[in-house]
Amino acid sequence: MSKNFALIGAAGFVAPRHMKAIKETGNSLLAALDPNDSVGVIDSHFPDADFFTEFERFDRHVDKLRRDGQKIDYVSICSPNYLHDAHVRFALRSQAHAICEKPLVLTPWNIDGLQEIEQEQGKKIYNILQLRLHPAIQKLREQVAAAPDKVFDVDLTYLTSRGHWYFVSWKGDGHKSGGIATNIGVHFFDMLGWVFGDLQKSTVHIHDDDVAAGYLEYKKARVRWFLSINADYLPEDCKSAGKRTFRSITIGDQELEFSEGFTDLHTVSYQDILNGGGFGLSDARQCIQTVYDIRQQTPVGLKGDYHPFCKVVKG
Incomplete structure (x- = not known):
């Protein structure tokens, strides 16, 4: 079955690889977020995806999708390194799995905190270690x-x-x-x-x-x-x-x-995750x-x- 994705950090260097991976694994990108609006690359992959420059509106939209029966299954995170921890937490609070670019976090003890949230929410956190x-x-x-x-x-x-x-x-x-x-x-x-x-x-x-x-x-x-x-x-x-x-x-x-x-390792990483593998x-x-x-x-x-x-x- 096709899965629904949201993407945080859509204007970044690595984001197109994630968009390509989502598309090539047969899934849908429903919403994307970036404070920078230079994100025309989305048109090559998911021109119908909703786009936001403000986190608050993105948050509201993701919640609305869930309540309307279009729940986000995975949140892909391509934001600056220091924001990864917060954005992973957002994904799990939104009842979605997180697929995060490296480094997953900046300090080892952040991993301990994320393990607690995994257990609380019953969702998984995956790191791209391609x-x-x-x-x-x-x-x-x-x-x-x-x-x-x-x-x-x-x-x-x-x-x-x-x-x-x-x-x-x-x-x-x-x-x-x-x-x-x-x-x-x-x-x-x-x-x-x-x-x-x-x-x-x-x-x-x-x-x-x-x-x-x-x-x-x-x-x-x-x-x-x-x-x-x-x-x-x-x-x-x-x-x-x-x-x-x-x-x-x-x-x-x-x-x-x-x-x-x-060039194709992100797609391979996504396929591995969707097949029940992935690196946690x-x-x-x-x-x-x-x-x-x-x-x-x-x-x-x-x-x-x-x-x-x-x-x-x-x-």
């Missing part, structure tokens, strides 16, 4: 499981250049986004924990507004990581080719090739704890086992 559904990542997890006594050496490098707008937006405010490690890295940290097991040690070497780097020790991996939105830190071959993004995961001397297959609060806990701990640590500088890209960072 790298777990990527075939190359799933294959890697199988390979790691097949080598129970091996500890892998991993380098994670992700640079995605951002302009001056980034620091004006909520993404540049650490209180709202959680900072760079949370904003662009949380799904990678989730993937690392899912593949390599429990996190045992964390060291931060660099942590600034535009770059962060550190060392993580999992049960089955030693990981050096580097994340940045600063185009100055891109490899020279990327710069000369005019590329603005660089993504690499090496395991030992092998590069993990996972650049393909990203307990699945999200370790990556939320990881990025929270990174924010709390004092960087130690270039000491110990640090990522090679750290050497290019300006002091």
Whole structure:
């Protein structure tokens, strides 16, 4: 049966992927909310969806739909990170399940509060952790499981250049986004924990507004990581080719090739949820704890086992 959806954060970067996923899984978007009204993308998916720029009117509309027999089954949440907790709570109070973008919340104890609301309302909270559904990542997890006594050496490098707008937006405010490690890295940290097991040690070497780097020790991996939105830190071959993004995961001397297959992972995530799967609060806990701990640590500088890209960072 087709399910009814509402969407919070319709003007955001990731919202079109959710609209596409709702449509491709054969469901309906009845209502959408965003304080920004630049949401023409809705026309490509659900031109008949009602749209609101004020939460109060959206809230009233969702309640009216329920009372008129058109209850919202799922609320998809693509709002700024710091609002996720409140919008998930709204979804469950509206007697709907929540499908929330990462990071699910900014602090680990928020998960405890959401678990209580799940139990009270009898509804589920799902987090989009789409790298777990990527075939190359799933294959890697199988390979790691097949080598129970091996500890892998991993380098994670992700640079995605951002302009001056980034620091004006909520993404540049650490209180709202959680900072760079949370904003662009949380799904990678989730993937690392899912593949390599429990996190045992964390060291931060660099942590600034535009770059962060550190060392993580999992049960089955030693990981050096580097994340940045600063185009100055891109490899020279990327710069000369005019590329603005660089993504690499090496395991030992092998590069993990996972650049393909990203575009449809939200649809795969939705199908998984609708089929009775999905990733819930307990699945999200370790990556939320990881990025929270990174924010709390004092960087130690270039000491110990640090990522090679750290050497290019300006002091």
